[in-house]
Amino acid sequence: MAKMNIIILITIYLMSLIFTAGSTPPEDPIKCTINNTMNCTITNSYGAFPDRRVCRAAEAAYPKTEAELVSIIAAATKQTRRMKAATRFAHSIPKLSCPEGDGGLLISTKYLNRTLAVDAAGMTMTVESGVSLRQVIEEAAKAGLALPYAPYWWGLTVGGLMGTGAHGSSLWGVGSSVHDHVIRIRIVTPATEKEGYATIRTLEQGDSDIKAARVSLGVLGVISQVTFKLEPLFKRSISFVEKNDSDLGDEALRFGFQHEFADIKWFPSQRKVLYRVDDRVSTNASGDGLFDFIGFRARTSLLLAVIRSTEEAQELIGDANGKCASEVVTTTATKVAAYGLTNNGIIFTGYPVIGYQNRMQSSGSCLNSLEDGLITACPWDPRVKGLFFHQTTFSISLTKVKSFIEDVQKLVNLEPKSLCVLGLYDGILMRYVKASTAYLGKQEDSIDFDITYYRSKDPLAPRLYEDILEEIEQMAVFKYGALPHWGKNRNVAFQGVIGKYKSAGEFLKVKQKFDPLGLFSSEWSDQILGLKTGISIVKDGCGLEGLCICSQDAHCAPNKGYFCRAGKVYKDAKVCVKIN
Known part of the structure; x- marks a missing residue:
């Protein structure tokens, strides 16, 4: 009977995969109650940050050009106002997009979503930071080019990729981190009054500062443009x-x-x-495979x-x-x-599945239906x-x-x-x-x-x-x-x-140079950069959500039989154990 029930459940599950055609796209993570731009909150795509606290901001701005972005950052810098870049998909779980205090400004890259240049001969592509990974992949393929490595989820923006060090899987070449395939970055940062309170910095391959901007955590400013070094389009098996x-x-x-x-x-x-x-494999290899990952x-x-x-x-x-x-x-x-x-975008007939890189490297069809x-x-x-x-x-x-x-x-x-x-x-x-x-x-x-x-x-x-x-x-x-x-x-x-990053000091020097007033910093970013304490939020039940490492039973759930004890294999661990 148990085996029959499992067969029935598998059948239902498979049928749900076959017959699901539509999807409601996710909401904008920014919600504002006044004119869609003021009295705002922001969350991630999962609806909750690790600490479950609501992140509030006074205002949201939606620049459509780099010039508008410069103007917005200049006005906020003049007011010494805290700012954070926000993306349209918001797939970062920690509070990287939450500005300091309720009076902060959210700068959405939602409309900075254009492909600016594709150089097929030079194998480069320049895009705005709000462009999605899916757009990068598709636009590159049209020119016969490919980004060799990428995260498996295409619902990320280029700015988000650069902020968090997102990656695929490979030890070959320069590796699977997308930021290591970036050769130029334009980033808008605060500036002095003499400079008009905001400036565009262009960072080239070989510049020391680009090493900070490649994984920026959003604390250096707002990336406006990125240039990728691509490869000729190829097939995978x-x-x-x-x-x-x-x-x-x-x-x-x-x-x-x-x-x-x-x-x-x-x-x-x-x-x-x-x-x-x-x-x-060779581009002459037969196959027009597609990878539409089930989980996405x-x-x-x-x-x-x-x-x-x-x-x-x-x-x-x-x-x-x-x-x-x-x-x-x-x-x-x-x-x-x-x-x-x-094997052909419709049915699976057997391994290996061979197809072009743009059809095999990333997916996320739940984002793109009507x-x-x-x-x-x-x-x-x-x-x-x-x-x-x-x-x-x-x-x-x-x-x-x-x-x-x-x-x-x-x-x-x-x-x-x-x-x-x-x-x-x-x-x-x-x-x-x-x-x-x-x-x-x-x-x-x-x-x-x-x-x-x-x-x-x-x-x-x-x-x-x-x-x-x-x-x-x-x-x-x-x-x-x-x-x-x-x-x-x-x-x-x-x-x-x-403390695990040997060049952390160099990163902090660039941060001080680009944003000396810390306008793009927040309590969370200061904590992870070692500039403030408070990563651990110690309170009753904090061990259950990873807000703290338990040190007393109250950090677990003693009323439900969970107590703070040493680990079973790693004895230095302190974990919430159910004791009957």
Whole structure:
């Protein structure tokens, strides 16, 4: 009977993929009550920052040209007003777009969305900072060019990519970080009265200051234009190969050097690994494949509500068996659906899937369909009852990866069902990232571990196996010195982070040079840059949401049986453990 129920659930899941055609695009993250420009709030695309606090601003501005952007920043500088750039998609989880104080100014790049120049012979493209990754990919392809590496989600803007160091997966060439393929940046910064209170700085390849702007955290000013160095359009061949995880520690070190676009999905409780065998092939190779990743497709709001309600019920009663059954359903269904790959844009007929780079590197079809009144939506759209989650994402040096993987495997051996909670969120995504010259870029060749998992709507409600993921988080950050992804993560991952960057001092010098009054700084950016304390928000229940590392039982949920205790494998960890 249980097997029959799983088959039925897989069938329903697959049917939902086939027949979902529309999608309601996400809302603008900025909401203003007066003339659509004053008395504003801003959030991210998930509807909640890590601390769940509402970010308020006095005003929002929507420049349509670089000249308008200069004028807006000049006026605000003259008033010594705090400012922050904001994007139309707002996919950064931390509060990078939240200005200091309620009187701040939000500068949206929504209408700075033009492709300015494409040089096919020189293989460069210049765009405004509000251009989406999807636009970059499509415009490059029209000219027979390609951005070689990119994040898998195309709903990011160029400015957002530069702000957070977003990347794909590769150890080849100069690596998978998009900012390392940028050769020119125009950025508008505050200036003196003599300079008209704002200035445009043009940073070229080879300039020392470009190393700061490539991963800017939004604290240097507002990037107005970016020039990419591209490559001739090429084809890729993708196959997924499933194996046991017994030798993952060794295999992970080899795999990234064997395949240019390699990545790994790890399902620790199933002891299963999915290897992405992904390489360039000749443009003469037959195939017109398309990768429309399942996790980025629209879902019917009804199905999303059923999935979320099931997840909430399992959490409420501590149903680990139900979590593991759900993981089997999800991973089996996505395998049957070839993870979103089709050989011709319509159906999957078998591996390898071969197609042009612009059809294979990124996706996000839930962003691009016609409005349908929320009958369908992106799975995380906060306007519907859908996915609501934490993301813990960090990069560990290749020299330490094997030991980290083995420590996680030890945890799973102690609690075999503990990481079934990752099944609904596509397991642990492992991407390869190369060391960067950017001051706040990756310091060493690394593997980025991307872990997405359930978050309760109630900040004081503990999760099933709360302690295991907390221990993994603390183990990575403190035992293995992991670097957190700047655009993801809970507060814990940023503790002491700036001390892990050897050129942090050089970044701060550029910040002082570009914005001496700190008008583009905020409490959050000062905290992660080590200029202020307060990353840890210590209060009752703070350990449950990663706002603090628990040091007393009140930081967990003692009334629900969760107490602050040492980790099981990493004994220095302090985690919220359920004690029966």
